[in-house]
Amino acid sequence: MNKYGLFLGCNMPAIRPDVERAMRxxxxxxxxxxxxxxxxxxxxxxxxxxxxDEIASLAVSGWNLSIAEKEGVNSMIQCGxxxxxxxxxxxxxxxxxxxxxxxxxxxxxxxxxxxxKTCPRHVIDILFNxxxxxxxxxxxxxxxxxxNAVVQYPCHSRFPSDVLGFDSPGRPRMLQKLVEAxxxxxxxxxxxLQCCGGAGGFARQAYQDALKFAKKKxxxxxxxxxxxxxxxxxxxxxxxxxxxxxxxxxxxxxxxIPVFDYAQILALCIGFDPKEVxxxxxxxxxxxxxxxxxxx
Amino acid sequence: xxxxxxxxxxxxxxxMEEDCGDIRHCFNCxxxxxxxxxxxxxxxxxxxxxxxxxxxxxxxxxxxxxxxxMCVTCTACExxxxxxVKPFEVGLAIRRWQTRKDETYLPxxxxxxxxxxxxxxxxxxxxxxxxxxxxxxxxxxxxxSELLKIFQAMLKETEVVKNNDYMFKEGNKK
Numbered sequence: 342m343n344k345y346g347l348f349l350g351c352n353m354p355a356i357r358p359d360v361e362r363a364m365r366x367x368x369x370x371x372x373x374x375x376x377x378x379x380x381x382x383x384x385x386x387x388x389x390x391x392x393x394d395e396i397a398s399l400a401v402s403g404w405n406l407s408i409a410e411k412e413g414v415n416s417m418i419q420c421g422x423x424x425x426x427x428x429x430x431x432x433x434x435x436x437x438x439x440x441x442x443x444x445x446x447x448x449x450x451x452x453x454x455x456x457x458k459t460c461p462r463h464v465i466d467i468l469f470n471x472x473x474x475x476x477x478x479x480x481x482x483x484x485x486x487x488x489n490a491v492v493q494y495p496c497h498s499r500f501p502s503d504v505l506g507f508d509s510p511g512r513p514r515m516l517q518k519l520v521e522a523x524x525x526x527x528x529x530x531x532x533x534l535q536c537c538g539g540a541g542g543f544a545r546q547a548y549q550d551a552l553k554f555a556k557k558k559x560x561x562x563x564x565x566x567x568x569x570x571x572x573x574x575x576x577x578x579x580x581x582x583x584x585x586x587x588x589x590x591x592x593x594x595x596x597x598i599p600v601f602d603y604a605q606i607l608a609l610c611i612g613f614d615p616k617e618v619x620x621x622x623x624x625x626x627x628x629x630x631x632x633x634x635x636x637x
Numbered sequence: 638x639x640x641x642x643x644x645x646x647x648x649x650x651x652x653m654e655e656d657c658g659d660i661r662h663c664f665n666c667x668x669x670x671x672x673x674x675x676x677x678x679x680x681x682x683x684x685x686x687x688x689x690x691x692x693x694x695x696x697x698x699x700x701x702x703x704x705x706x707m708c709v710t711c712t713a714c715e716x717x718x719x720x721x722v723k724p725f726e727v728g729l730a731i732r733r734w735q736t737r738k739d740e741t742y743l744p745x746x747x748x749x750x751x752x753x754x755x756x757x758x759x760x761x762x763x764x765x766x767x768x769x770x771x772x773x774x775x776x777x778x779x780x781x782s783e784l785l786k787i788f789q790a791m792l793k794e795t796e797v798v799k800n801n802d803y804m805f806k807e808g809n810k811k
Contacts, residue, residue, distance in 0.1 A: 354766070354775040355757035362769045377776040380784045382754040387710040389746040389756065392732040394797030395654070401750070404788065422710060433656065451791040496711035501725075510716060536674045541709040543675040543682075550678035617769045 344374040345417035345467065346409040348427070351383050352576040353420060356621075360576065360602045363618035364419065364464070367608040371472050371480055378408045378416060384426040388541055391426065399440060400447045402430030406461070407453040416461045419602070421497030421575035422540055427461040428505035463498045464604070465574050466507040469515040474522035481610040483636045484524030488629070489567045491528055492516045493582065495575030496536045519603060520572050523610050528566035532558045537573075539581025555585040559596055570599040570629050572606060583623040599626040609633045644694035652691055652734040658722040663688045669714035669724040675707040682707040684714055684724040687731060700738055705731045740801055751792055751805045754778030754785055 345368075353361050368375055382404060385391065390398035405427060409416040418424040434441045435457040448454055468477070494513045502510035513534075517527045535558045538544060544551040562568055573579045579602050586596040601619065608618040615630045645651075653660060665685050675682035682704040690699045705728045714724035736742040746756045753760075754777065763773035774780045778788060789807050792798050798805045 349759075349775055349777055351755040351757040351759060354777065355755070355759040355762060358762065358766045358769055358771055361775070362771055365771070379776050380778050380781050382778045382788060383750045383756050385750055386746065386756060387708075387729065388706075389744050389750055390797070391729055392706075392744055393736045393747050394795055395729075395733065397792060397795035397797050400791060400795060404791070425710070425712065437655075447791050447794055450794070451787045496709075496713065500712040500716040502716060536709060536711050536713070538674050538709060540711065541675075542706040543678065543709045546703070546707050547675070547678040547680065551674075554674055554677045620769065 343372065344376060344414050345462070346378040346412050346414040347375045348378055348381060348405065348409070348416040348418045348423060348461065350418070350420040350423040350576070351386075352580065357576055357579060357602075359618055359621045360419065360579070360604060363602065363604040363608040363613070366613045366618060367604050367611055368417070368464075370611050371476060373467070373472065375417065376412055376414060378405070378412065381405050381408050384423040386422055387426060396440070396443055396447075399430050399434060399444045402427055403434060403444045403448050403455040404451065404453060406431055406434070406457075406459075407448060407455045409461070410456060410459045411453075413459065415459045417464055417467055418461050419464050419574060419576060419604070421495030421577060424461060424463045424495075425497035425505060431457060431460060432504045463495075463507065463574075465498060465515050465519065468519055468603070470507065474518050477519065477522045477607070481523060481607075482612045483610045483633050485520075485606065485610065485633065486524040486636065488525040488569045488632075489528050490520050490525040490570055490572050491530060491533065491562055491566055491568045492520055493537060493571055493573040493575075493578045494534060495573070495578055497540070497575065516572065516574055516603065520606075523606060528568065530561050530565040532561040537578045537581045539577045539584075544581065552585055552588050555581070556589060559586070559589065559598075562598070563596075568598055570601055570626070572601055572603055574603045576602075587623050597624055599624050599629050601626065606633070639695050639698055641693065645696040646694045648694040648696050648699070649691050652730050654726070654730050656723060657726045657730050658718075660688050660692060660722055660727060662720040663722050664720060665689065666719065668717045668719060672713040672717055674709045674711065675704075678707060680704065684728060688722070688724070688727060691727070691731070699731065700735060705735070736797070737800075740804075743797070743801055743804065747797065748804050748806070751789060751798065752807070754788055
């Protein structure tokens with residue numbers, strides 16, 4: 342299938358629309374057609390309807406899943422929690438006939454229907470398994486040679502692996518290979534697989550503790566690598582891994598490691614305008630961007 | 638001190654759902670806690686402790702325990718549980734039980750989704766979106782007000798909205 346429905350969620354179109362722009366430019370440049378999932382809503386995030394009423398939650402997910410299904414496309418998702426919510430909801434709706442019927446009773450009145458004919462997919466999965474690193478390497482005009490990157494795997498794309506996994510759950514490598522396909526060296530470090538800590542209630546309810554948790558990760562990163570920038574592929578990782586660095590810097594330890602979504606550095610390497618695809622950040626990214634643009 | 642004589646022995650029936658696995662199989666090994674980011678908090682989320690509270694029927698204690706809401710939703714616990722319990726689903730089921738028992742647990746973001754379809758104001762940064770070459774309003778439910786009405790009508794049929802209807806208002810933000 343060379344056509345996907347772009348599921349936007351909430352944070353990307355509202356807070357980091359440059360990532361949306363990067364996806365809308367870079368993915369089609371690799372030969373994939375993106376269609377809009379018109380009328381889609383919040384996935385809904387785990388801290389919302391899934392924490393209050395399961396059938397209501399499945400109805401909202403069903404609403405979203407039915408839009409892609411009607412278009413006859415799998416959806417492409419960047420946000421880790423959108424991906425996890427929609428995959429787990431789909432699993433429940435496909436396997437549990439009673440829940441499916443209850444949800445379809447609600448959806449029918451809204452003119453929608455869920456069958457489970459299509460499936461949400463994470464953008465790492467599509468980039469690695471459908472497009473492939475070779476095609477990506479051939480499609481870029483600039484490369485990241487000379488850069489040391491570290492990668493952040495979205496936990497929501499790893500667990501529970503029997504429901505939504507596509508990479509090795511214990512030793513994921515796909516994002517690393519995708520970044521290497523752009524020419525960068527990817528350095529591993531001891532806390533590479535540690536969650537950013539930004540999703541759900543932890544950072545909201547115990548902010549200082551969440552900062553301490555993230556600090557362990559960043560300390561390991563700077564001690565063990567020569568990191569020039571971090572590549573993420575989840576909107577929460579992107580926002581949180583910038584925000585915590587700003588917080589650390591208030592306490593006498595300067596952290597200024599640029600963070601990019603994969604689609605953003607991909608778009609830069611293909612040659613798209615950084616003003617469109619990488620213009621919003623807390624941690625300055627200008628030096629890295631200038632160097633990419635200047636690369637031959 | 639918890640008084641087991643006052644315990645609600647049917648608590649597990651009130652809370653547990655099929656997707657939670659069989660919590661009686663939990664042998665309290667702590668694997669779910671060892672991989673949990675929110676277990677690093679000063680007042681940690683300890684899912685195995687919550688499982689025991691459910692099994693022992695400590696409903697008063699559980700109702701006032703806010704730790705289930707600290708979950709980062711990574712589901713590493715579910716990946717690692719050696720006994721096939723679904724600790725992540727248990728946490729969500731406890732949140733739902735708390736919300737049913739005490740409406741102050743109801744996440745406000747549910748009312749935002751009801752009002753606008755989103756948890757973020759996707760329709761309010763039109764200028765910025767336009768400057769990036771994007772449509773001012775994304776082609777989501779934010780763009781189609783008639784769809785939002787249908788979406789709200791669907792949600793009005795659900796228990797959480799029926800039981801807390803004073804919190805779910807149409808047209809507030811539009």
